[in-house]
Amino acid sequence: MDGLNSELRISFVGLPGSGKTTVGRQLARRLRLPFVDSDQAIEARLGCSIREFFDREGEARFRDIEEEVIETLTQDPACVISTGGGAVLRQGNRAHLHGRSHVVYLKSTPEELFRRLRHDVSRPLLQVADPLARMRELFTIRDPLYRETAHFTLETGRPSVATLVNMVVMQLELSGHLPTC
Numbered sequence: 001m002d003g004l005n006s007e008l009r010i011s012f013v014g015l016p017g018s019g020k021t022t023v024g025r026q027l028a029r030r031l032r033l034p035f036v037d038s039d040q041a042i043e044a045r046l047g048c049s050i051r052e053f054f055d056r057e058g059e060a061r062f063r064d065i066e067e068e069v070i071e072t073l074t075q076d077p078a079c080v081i082s083t084g085g086g087a088v089l090r091q092g093n094r095a096h097l098h099g100r101s102h103v104v105y106l107k108s109t110p111e112e113l114f115r116r117l118r119h120d121v122s123r124p125l126l127q128v129a130d131p132l133a134r135m136r137e138l139f140t141i142r143d144p145l146y147r148e149t150a151h152f153t154l155e156t157g158r159p160s161v162a163t164l165v166n167m168v169v170m171q172l173e174l175s176g177h178l179p180t181c
């Protein structure tokens with residue numbers, strides 16, 4: 001796609017499993033923009049998995065590093081940024097994401113996300129006796145923060161990844177952030 005604004009940054013926020021990494025990567029491919037996932041940037045910096053780091057150092061230390069990484073990534077030239085589900089917990093991250101990028105909230109029900117992630121062991125916050133109850137709790141706390149941070153929201157329960165990418169492109173065109181083809 002030609003004629004892109006060199007400052008166009010698009011970020012994804014939402015609960016674990018909502019598709020931030022998957023949809024973000026596909027959108028970047030479609031727009032021929034660099035793709036960065038804040039969790040992958042953190043793992044590269046730490047030299048270990050997020051789950052290992054959580055076990056060793058705890059969540060608060062992880063959030064400090066996440067904040068530093070998001071502060072840097074949101075100053076990159078045009079790119080697509082997928083954040084971790086808890087990035088919106090810090091006010092600084094919410095301000096940087098909202099002020100420096102076009103933010104998409106991928107919204108799903110806790111039940112759908114539980115279904116997607118029930119066999120996944122890489123998300124430390126969900127390694128508990130009742131992951132569905134945990135997901136419901138995360139939804140209650142974070143949904144208002146995702147809404148505050150985002151410029152627009154997409155419901156992700158039914159649409160495929162390809163459809164979601166098309167919906168983001170359409171929204172960027174309608175809001176004047178992408179030239180219409």
Ligand SMILES: Nc1ncnc2c1ncn2[C@@H]1O[C@H](COP(=O)(O)OP(=O)(O)O)[C@@H](O)[C@H]1O
Nearest residue numbers: 015016017018019020021022023116159160161
């Ligand atoms: N729209 C969708 N429909 C069906 N499955 C999806 C959709 N989006 C993501 N997934 C699947 O859900 C899982 C979690 O996706 P991921 O991109 O890692 O989420 P996040 O980065 O938000 O935690 C992956 O297995 C992915 O293939």
Ligand SMILES: O=C(O)C1=C[C@@H](OP(=O)(O)O)[C@@H](O)[C@H](O)C1
Nearest residue numbers: 015016017039084085086123124
């Ligand atoms: O919800 C959270 O607090 C987290 C979500 C994870 O990213 P995903 O949303 O991509 O799973 C990762 O950043 C870390 O495990 C913490």
Ligand SMILES: [Mg+2]
Nearest residue numbers: 020021039083
């Ligand atoms: Mg992810």
